Amino acid sequence: MALPSIGMTRLVGLLGAPDADAPAYRWLADNLRLLIADGRLPSGQALPSERRLSQALGLSRTTVTRAYSLLVDDGFLSARQGSGHVATLPLGRGRVGVGGALLPGYETSDELLDLTCAATRAPAGTAEAYAKAVQQLPSYLAGTGYATAGLPQLQALIAERYAQRGLPTDPDQILVVGGALSGVSLAVRALTRPGDPVLVESPSYPNSVEAARRSGARLSPVTVEPDGWDLDAATSTISAVRPVAAQLILDFHNPTGALMADGERERLAAALRRAGTVAIVDETMLEVELDEVVRPLPFAAHLSSTILVGSSSKSHWGGLRVGWLRVPRPLMARLLQARIADDLGAPILEQLALAELLRSRPGLHPETRTALQTSRQAMIEALPRAIPGARWTVPAGGLSLWVELPAPRSRQLAAAARDVGLLVSPGPQFAVHHGLESFVRLPYKDPPAVVTDAMRRLGSAWRNVMDSPGRPATAPLRPVVA
Ligand SMILES: Cc1ncc(COP(=O)(O)O)c(C=O)c1O
CATH class of the missing domain: 3.90.1150.10 (Aspartate Aminotransferase, domain 1)
Structure with missing residues (x-):
């Protein structure tokens, strides 16, 4: 069976103009590697023959042959009898990867x-975003590199996304952190003292629960059934325990996948408001929407004291290690103070790469x-x-x-x-x-x-x-x- 193959026009367009500063075979190999690693030239697709590609690019056939053989050595191309060269990922050899x-x-x-x-x-485009970030990096090198609350342009892009979801947000309400888990952990540490009651869901994402446990919280679980929250039980627990904080995953809850509708959010918010509880709502899975649903408002639109936790790990890639908190103004100083006790900011390069990704595509x-x-x-x-x-x-x-x-x-x-x-x-x-x-x-x-x-x-x-x-x-x- 013939393998799917990338069209010549598309490939030439993706490759762009040769780099005058590098040998042509090196330019070609580097760019093909980037396209394959990035998914824009998907694993399993056949490449044009050496002869056709050399003609299309105006390069010698030896140049193309040399570039292909470099990529075969690196594991980014496999040479198949009768099919020429096929894009592969070195990772593809181990399915666990x-x-x-x-x-x-x-x-x-x-x-x-x-x-x-x-x-x-x-997803496709990630390596390209990093490459653009590297290009921008030199202008940051003259500074200290400590962006304790986050790079302003990334804060602005994240704030804009909340506004699009119906929650007006200023960029300085955004605290960029090293992933959602780090954000939840920071928030619970900043808000609670050892022995304080904290509401958690059961089942839940275990590392966030462990973060609360390690900050000395007394955990009060509320049940999430396969089809959603037991709100009667939750509201009576809240009024009995009066938790200082509540850790919640309301958008495609991990592990159940449940999504809390606006009406239920309103009811939960009212119970938390009466108890004086600050909600820490983890929206890590928000963008992993697979079926069309009526998107509920962010919980902070129902309860303004809420800290929202976001992340690029599921919308884009876990390897970015960039997440953020949307913090209500009265809590910002407390959160910043808690943050610099153990971490002085997220890496500049990853923040630049995420800003690139959000500019081109905020969601999944x-x-x-x-x-x-x-x-x-x-x-x-x-x-x-x-x-x-x-x-x-x-x-x-x-x-x-x-x-x-x-x-x-x-x-x-x-x-x-x-x-x-x-x-x-x-x-x-x-x-x-x-x-x-x-x-x-x-x-x-x-x-x-x-x-x-x-x-x-x-x-x-x-x-x-x-x-x-x-x-x-x-x-x-x-x-x-x-
Ligand atoms: C609900 C939830 N919170 C936090 C995390 C961890 O996110 P991050 O990689 O951004 O730290 C996950 C990872 O799956 C998760 O499901």
């Missing part, structure tokens, strides 16, 4: 499928959205056969299915899955205290073929669990990074 987390001390191998990290690869890349929709569908189709009787609510956004098993055996399932080369995160990893043994989180961030393979392995693991109910659930679990 597709969405796996680089955790020190934890094994990776080509055979292991890692569903413990709900995050995607960088359409290709990422389509890929996630397709993989979510592949998972939904494969799951009933893998685990008969499993139940889930299809989330309108986010990166995972939160699956209820027909029996409370999720840690046993994770151990059995490990034996067949699949890593999954069982429900108890997302519980605030304990429980959720009937749930497993299954991210659909990998290509459909990998998802289908993962579901086949999950099915075999589930059958093993049901065949030997006494099986111990002692396998060490990989921490949930994202």
Whole structure:
């Protein structure tokens, strides 16, 4: 079967004009590498023959041959009999790299499928944004490089995005930090003293809960069901406990994928207002909208004392390590003071790169959205056969299915899955205290073929669990990074 190939006009357009300062083969190899790494020349696409490309670029055939062979050596091209050269990613050799987390001390191998990290690869255009950022860097080198609250142009772009969502925001209300987790952690530390009650959701993103725990908070969990929040329970807990802060993920909640509607936000905001609680609302998943939904207002539009936490890790790429807080004015001094006690600002280069990305596309890349929709569908189709009787609510956004098993055996399932080369995160990893043994989180961030393979392995693991109910659930679990 013929491989998809990139059109000559498009390729020549993407390559641009040769760089007069570099040897032509080096210019060509560097630019092709960038396009492939960046996804603009997708992995799996065939390149034009050496002869055709040399004619189109007005270069000698030897130049093109030399550039191609450099890229073959680097792992960015593979030479295939009959198909010429095909774009590949060195990463593509290990499927774990597709969405796996680089955790020190934890094994990776080509055979292991890692569903413990709900995050995607960088979309097309990321390396280009970095390249533009590098070009801008020299003008910052004469300064100290400490942008403690954030680079002004990035603060302005982020503020503008809130305004578009119906929440007028001044750039100086934005505090740029090293990712959403760092933002949540900073906010809870700034707002609470050891022993203070803090409302958290259960299940929840475990690292944010751990951040509250480590700041000495007394955790009061409220339940998030697969289809949303138990607001009656939440409002009565709030009035009984009067938490100092409430950590909430209202937009495609991790792990359930639930989205809180405006009416519910209004009710929750009223309860928090009465109790004098500051909400810390983590909007990390906001842009991972897969189905069309009525977008609710940011929680700060319902409760003005709210600190909103945002991140580029799911809208763009986790490797940027850039997130931010939108802080109500009366709290800004407190937050800044807490921030400089442990961190003096986010890296300039990454902030410049994110500003570039936000200028060209503030939300999720359409290709990422389509890929996630397709993989979510592949998972939904494969799951009933893998685990008969499993139940889930299809989330309108986010990166995972939160699956209820027909029996409370999720840690046993994770151990059995490990034996067949699949890593999954069982429900108890997302519980605030304990429980959720009937749930497993299954991210659909990998290509459909990998998802289908993962579901086949999950099915075999589930059958093993049901065949030997006494099986111990002692396998060490990989921490949930994202
Ligand atoms: C709800 C939530 N908050 C925070 C994070 C961590 O985000 P960041 O990489 O921006 O620190 C994640 C990662 O998945 C998440 O799901």
